[in-house]
Amino acid sequence: MENLKRVDLIFGAYTNEKYKVLESTLKKSSEQIITEMINSGLKGRGGAGFLTGLKWKFTAQESEPTKYVVCNADEGEPGTFKDREILTKVPRKVFSGMAICGKAIGAKKGYMYLRGEYQYLLPDLMAELDVYHEHAKRFNHDFTIEIRMGSGAYICGEESALFESIEGKRGEPRNKPPYPTVSGVFSKPTVINNVETFVNAVMIMKYGAEEFKKLGTSDSRGSKVFSISGDTPKAGIHELELGMTLADFVAEFGDGDTKAVQVGGASGFCVPRKKFNETIIGFEGVPTGGSMMLFNSSRSMYNVLHNYLDFFEEESCGQCTPCRVGCQQLLKGIHAVKKGEKPSSYLNQLLQLSDTMKITAKCGLGQSVANSFSSIVENFKEEMIY
Amino acid sequence: MTETKELVKKLADKYGRARESLMPILQGVIEEERFVSSEAMTEIARELDIASAEVYGTATFYSFLDTQPRGKYVIRVCKTITCDMHGKKKVIEKIEDLLKIKLGETTQDKKFTLLTTNCLGWCHQGPVMLINSTPYPSLDENKVTEIIMDYMSK
Numbered sequence: 001m002e003n004l005k006r007v008d009l010i011f012g013a014y015t016n017e018k019y020k021v022l023e024s025t026l027k028k029s030s031e032q033i034i035t036e037m038i039n040s041g042l043k044g045r046g047g048a049g050f051l052t053g054l055k056w057k058f059t060a061q062e063s064e065p066t067k068y069v070v071c072n073a074d075e076g077e078p079g080t081f082k083d084r085e086i087l088t089k090v091p092r093k094v095f096s097g098m099a100i101c102g103k104a105i106g107a108k109k110g111y112m113y114l115r116g117e118y119q120y121l122l123p124d125l126m127a128e129l130d131v132y133h134e135h136a137k138r139f140n141h142d143f144t145i146e147i148r149m150g151s152g153a154y155i156c157g158e159e160s161a162l163f164e165s166i167e168g169k170r171g172e173p174r175n176k177p178p179y180p181t182v183s184g185v186f187s188k189p190t191v192i193n194n195v196e197t198f199v200n201a202v203m204i205m206k207y208g209a210e211e212f213k214k215l216g217t218s219d220s221r222g223s224k225v226f227s228i229s230g231d232t233p234k235a236g237i238h239e240l241e242l243g244m245t246l247a248d249f250v251a252e253f254g255d256g257d258t259k260a261v262q263v264g265g266a267s268g269f270c271v272p273r274k275k276f277n278e279t280i281i282g283f284e285g286v287p288t289g290g291s292m293m294l295f296n297s298s299r300s301m302y303n304v305l306h307n308y309l310d311f312f313e314e315e316s317c318g319q320c321t322p323c324r325v326g327c328q329q330l331l332k333g334i335h336a337v338k339k340g341e342k343p344s345s346y347l348n349q350l351l352q353l354s355d356t357m358k359i360t361a362k363c364g365l366g367q368s369v370a371n372s373f374s375s376i377v378e379n380f381k382e383e384m385i386y
Numbered sequence: 387m388t389e390t391k392e393l394v395k396k397l398a399d400k401y402g403r404a405r406e407s408l409m410p411i412l413q414g415v416i417e418e419e420r421f422v423s424s425e426a427m428t429e430i431a432r433e434l435d436i437a438s439a440e441v442y443g444t445a446t447f448y449s450f451l452d453t454q455p456r457g458k459y460v461i462r463v464c465k466t467i468t469c470d471m472h473g474k475k476k477v478i479e480k481i482e483d484l485l486k487i488k489l490g491e492t493t494q495d496k497k498f499t500l501l502t503t504n505c506l507g508w509c510h511q512g513p514v515m516l517i518n519s520t521p522y523p524s525l526d527e528n529k530v531t532e533i534i535m536d537y538m539s540k
Contacts, residue, residue, distance in 0.1 A: 081507040119519040152450035168408035170447040229468045235510035
């Protein structure tokens with residue numbers, strides 16, 4: 001345990017008085033809030049890791065008077081369940097973060113896009129939202145929040161697909177640019193952040209950027225909520241400081257026989273045992289939205305990859321050819337090699353195909369299939385063949 | 387006025403008739419009727435004054451917006467990796483056995499439909515299933531039997 005630092009920032013105490021941090025933050029100017037956010041070095045907790053403060057600054061700078069704040073609660077990455085936990089335990093912090101962002105960028109309306117799988121959370125969230133609106137009114141903060149539901153589509157976690165879905169359309173990603181800070185939901189400047197990012201924003205406002213920066217490393221500030229699952233005796237939610245090595249992580253959470261860890265979900269990277277020592281969890285190493293899945297020696301990495309490809313093939317929106325056809329071909333391809341219908345050298349062709357998807361697919365889904373595909377095929381080649 | 391027509395009108399009154407109301411209306415139809423029939427799609431198109439193809443295109447995009455008739459209780463078992471590793475197959479077989487249907491089918495009395503779905507966000511407590519919108523984590527053969535029997539007696 002000495003090598004891992006536990007943190008209690010996300011789930012820890014907010015304030016005794018309801019929405020106290022929001023009330024005190026509303027006394028600051030928009031510039032003060034954004035400066036504090038930029039100084040904290042906070043990077044988005046959804047996985048992509050863009051600097052949150054800059055996102056807020058770009059949106060604040062837009063001259064268009066109507067702007068929106070969107071909370072991405074469409075947590076669909078396999079192996080991730082931390083947003084569900086956050087929304088269950090500390091929804092007040094999430095709504096506070098959205099309201100603070102509203103003040104910073106000059107928005108009057110926020111949307112939370114909650115995945116359909118989490119519909120059971122809705123009654124509690126609505127009840128808390130009533131409490132929020134009461135307090136916002138009392139603080140004279142003109143910012144309302146509405147919850148919109150998804151209906152079982154992984155791709156809607158992609159920000160522009162999420163906007164399409166809120167607008168009542170198929171969740172098909174848009175071309176970028178323009179980026180959301182210029183043209184987001186309803187084609188207005190929009191800040192879209194992950195659930196955990198908004199909670200971090202509140203904690204930065206509470207403790208200050210300097211305190212926040214004491215956690216983590218220079219490239220990965222703060223703590224991170226990890227969703228830990230697979231072959232581990234300690235499956236669950238763990239809030240840890242960023243910047244640890246995977247070896248330290250496995251020493252704490254492994255079952256003594258860990259052969260690989262999938263960092264960042266199906267769209268992330270598979271790290272084999274021999275690379276545990278050199279792999280750092282964070283933006284300077286392998287980034288993650290928090291999903292950590294451990295596999296021990298009893299698991300077939302072929303089955304793991306097959307499961308991921310099944311997932312991507314189903315969840316691809318079908319809009320662009322590289323992703324729609326690519327996912328199908330990768331799946332067919334590993335099948336053929338396994339059954340001996342294709343020579344093992346065919347895997348090299350499949351690796352080329354996944355590389356092509358990486359540069360030609362329209363959105364993050366199609367581009368990231370190559371991450372797990374190449375890291376599993378390259379590190380566990382014999383398991384793919386025999 | 388048919389029941390579906392009435393339902394769509396009621397939902398449109400509640401959520402409005404702008405394009406952005408389409409998802410909440412479709413979700414409302416699912417809540418009541420468990421699937422979006424072609425009648426419902428035509429009615430929604432009329433209420434929102436958009437092409438029925440637009441309604442169809444949107445509805446068929448989302449896996450929870452079923453366009454095939456479903457049972458009163460829709461069971462969706464998570465099939466993604468950690469649930470797969472921890473015994474999803476046995477759970478599905480047990481449900482098939484109890485309800486006497488195969489995956490993808492609906493019982494004759496239209497009470498249950500058995501489906502699989504992608505990651506439900508309970509990877510630390512797999513296998514997991516949803517029955518309508520209620521999650522049931524940490525399943526094994528005994529636990530799933532208990533839950534299904536309970537629903538059967540409802």
